[in-house]
Amino acid sequence: xxxxxxxxxxxxxxxxxxxxxxxxxxxxxxxxxxxxxxxxxxxxxxxxxxxxxxxxxxxxxxxxxxxxxxxxxxxxxxxxxxxxxxxxxxxxxxxxxxxxxxxxxxxxxxxxxxxxxxxxxxxxxxxxxxxxxxxxxxxxxxxxxxxxxxxxxxxxxxxxxxxxxxxxxxxxxxxxxxxxxxxxxxxxxxxxxxxxxxxxxxxxxxxxxxxxxxxxxxxxxxxxxxxxxxxxxxxxxxxxxxxxxxxxxxxxxxxxxxxxxxxxxxxxxxxxxxxxxxxxxxxxxxxxxxxxxxxxxxxxxxxxxxxxxxxxxxxxxxxxxxxxxxxxxxxxxxxxxxxxxxxxxxxxxxxxxxxxxxxxxxxxxxxxxxxxxxxxxxxxxxxxxxxxxxxx
Amino acid sequence: xxxxxxxxxxxxxxxxxxxxxxxxxxxxxxxxxxxxxxxxxxxxxxxxxxxxxxxxxxxxxxxxxxxxxxxxxxxxxxxxxxxxxxxxxxxxxxxxxxxxxxxxxxxxxxxxxxxxxxxxxxxxxxxxxxxxxxxxxxxxxxxx
Numbered sequence: 001x002x003x004x005x006x007x008x009x010x011x012x013x014x015x016x017x018x019x020x021x022x023x024x025x026x027x028x029x030x031x032x033x034x035x036x037x038x039x040x041x042x043x044x045x046x047x048x049x050x051x052x053x054x055x056x057x058x059x060x061x062x063x064x065x066x067x068x069x070x071x072x073x074x075x076x077x078x079x080x081x082x083x084x085x086x087x088x089x090x091x092x093x094x095x096x097x098x099x100x101x102x103x104x105x106x107x108x109x110x111x112x113x114x115x116x117x118x119x120x121x122x123x124x125x126x127x128x129x130x131x132x133x134x135x136x137x138x139x140x141x142x143x144x145x146x147x148x149x150x151x152x153x154x155x156x157x158x159x160x161x162x163x164x165x166x167x168x169x170x171x172x173x174x175x176x177x178x179x180x181x182x183x184x185x186x187x188x189x190x191x192x193x194x195x196x197x198x199x200x201x202x203x204x205x206x207x208x209x210x211x212x213x214x215x216x217x218x219x220x221x222x223x224x225x226x227x228x229x230x231x232x233x234x235x236x237x238x239x240x241x242x243x244x245x246x247x248x249x250x251x252x253x254x255x256x257x258x259x260x261x262x263x264x265x266x267x268x269x270x271x272x273x274x275x276x277x278x279x280x281x282x283x284x285x286x287x288x289x290x291x292x293x294x295x296x297x298x299x300x301x302x303x304x305x306x307x308x309x310x311x312x313x314x315x316x317x318x319x320x321x322x323x324x325x326x327x328x329x330x331x332x333x334x335x336x337x338x339x340x341x342x343x344x345x346x347x348x349x350x351x352x353x354x355x356x357x358x359x360x361x362x363x364x365x366x367x368x369x370x371x372x373x374x375x376x377x378x379x380x381x382x383x384x385x386x387x388x389x390x391x392x
Numbered sequence: 393x394x395x396x397x398x399x400x401x402x403x404x405x406x407x408x409x410x411x412x413x414x415x416x417x418x419x420x421x422x423x424x425x426x427x428x429x430x431x432x433x434x435x436x437x438x439x440x441x442x443x444x445x446x447x448x449x450x451x452x453x454x455x456x457x458x459x460x461x462x463x464x465x466x467x468x469x470x471x472x473x474x475x476x477x478x479x480x481x482x483x484x485x486x487x488x489x490x491x492x493x494x495x496x497x498x499x500x501x502x503x504x505x506x507x508x509x510x511x512x513x514x515x516x517x518x519x520x521x522x523x524x525x526x527x528x529x530x531x532x533x534x535x536x
Contacts, residue, residue, distance in 0.1 A: 133501055144480060144482070144489065145501060147477075155471070158470065162514075205489075210477075
């Protein structure tokens with residue numbers, strides 16, 4: 001039986017992206033939504049839903065519901081701020097799709113916006129908040145466990161020791177992403193990178209170097225999700241949503257004996273694959289949330305694209321780089337293109353699904369797996385998207 | 393930094409016997425015992441299942457009381473990271489942040505105090521103690 005798609009992504013828009021201050025989070029969000037509406041070629045009046053995703057690390061109210069007024073949207077049938085840490089962007093698409101399927105809305109704009117960088121605050125300061133794993137107030141702070149880097153480093157170090165892999169294997173992901181970024185005019189880090197260059201880069205929290213960490217920018221991205229019956233209203237090439245899943249498990253209930261792997265991403269994957277009627281072997285390419293290099297390794301294993309413990313070797317062998325058999329993060333990912341959290345993988349999936357990737361376009365784009373993860377790989381969401389209206 | 397082993401640091405008036413607290417007060421109870429330089433472990437009073445430190449309820453969802461038992465202080469290094477990026481002036485780099493697994497099961501973020509030149513390795517045996525600031529810290533266990 002051929003299953004039709006669940007929804008279609010018909011618009012894609014960015015604000016200006018910059019390392020310098022270019023406006024408030026709220027202002028950048030309006031730019032991205034306007035750009036996405038223009039890209040979709042739809043009338044403003046068709047938008048009857050708006051979903052917002054501010055960074056979980058941003059100050060409160062930087063992306064308020066009142067942004068509907070900035071956009072001149074009235075009589076919205078769906079309006080909400082979605083919070084699921086790094087899984088939020090894909091959760092927006094999922095919420096939009098569910099609302100569309102149930103007839104609550106027809107065409108939903110989904111936007112992520114963030115302005116973490118200013119003259120007083122670089123990437124290190126922007127992401128220095130203490131990571132809490134224990135849930136005990138102030139516990140991690142007394143040990144100087146600053147930034148998400150430390151929490152992810154603990155998991156990555158455990159991974160290295162458990163599976164006996166070399167530290168430089170995480171570097172292989174940074175190198176592969178840089179090769180993709182060389183082909184992406186929107187990417188910020190496009191100069192070729194060698195393993196020697198990677199190994200010389202500044203250490204942040206072992207095993208992570210600065211080149212294992214996402215490259216922060218100020219900016220916003222938005223997509224327009226619509227009913228599959230309405231794609232004809234749009235002038236753009238639709239990318240269809242076929243599968244959706246989530247998986248969540250708190251690392252805070254840390255009790256001996258709890259396995260670290262696979263992460264709850266595996267649960268998100270099972271649900272999304274089953275819904276789409278495809279399996280890991282059918283995946284043409286992946287766009288993964290890689291705020292830290294290790295996250296890409298975990299994603300490959302969680303989504304059963306390679307066996308547990310073999311993700312780093314899979315990347316080192318060139319499988320995910322240009323010309324490899326499973327392209328991953330074809331725009332350069334969060335390490336080399338730009339860190340717009342969940343929008344980094346999603347926007348690249350739309351570009352690849354539309355076959356507008358030019359120098360970096362992957363020929364085989366039938367089944368694209370997109371993931372988002374956050375917390376300390378505690379919160380996960382996944383999508384299966386495709387240029388095809390039906391799969392199989 | 394000097395550290396004192398748990399067993400050498402008794403709190404007067406406390407005989408080390410298990411006691412219970414409401415599940416909603418698990419963080420406060422834990423912090424109160426740490427302030428007394430004691431490490432205690434939460435478990436379900438009925439099933440005796442050891443809980444994680446942020447757990448408020450037994451996995452069977454039936455018993456909302458938490459029973460506390462005194463930790464032995466024995467632990468192993470579950471994982472660690474060494475910081476090289478200086479985030480805060482009070483934490484000059486390099487310094488380590490460790491996740492330890494207590495003998496009783498739960499894991500905690502802490503740090504391992506090392507002699508100069510000593511290295512960390514996952515699985516190494518550790519012993520709990522408190523430093524001059526009252527922080528729970530760990531040191532490599534003395535060889536038997």
